[in-house]
Amino acid sequence: MKCPRCESEKVNLLTKAPVDDAWEVYICETCTLSWRNTEGPNITDPEKYDKRFKLNPAEFKELDQIPPIPELKK
């Protein structure tokens, strides 16, 4: 699986629906985007994600507006 925003493959399962596995939430380690797997392809599919919101990991360090990445709670 890839992050739809930056296409990093460092994607972790963040949480699941408490009852019936109806959905899962994933988070990108690289850009901290999180998304629910039941959202549409315009959110979940890197190919269809709105290009205006895409990020290139190679450029992260040069962007001031990216918030710092919080430590993951395990």
Ligand SMILES: [Zn+2]
């Ligand atoms: Zn990402």
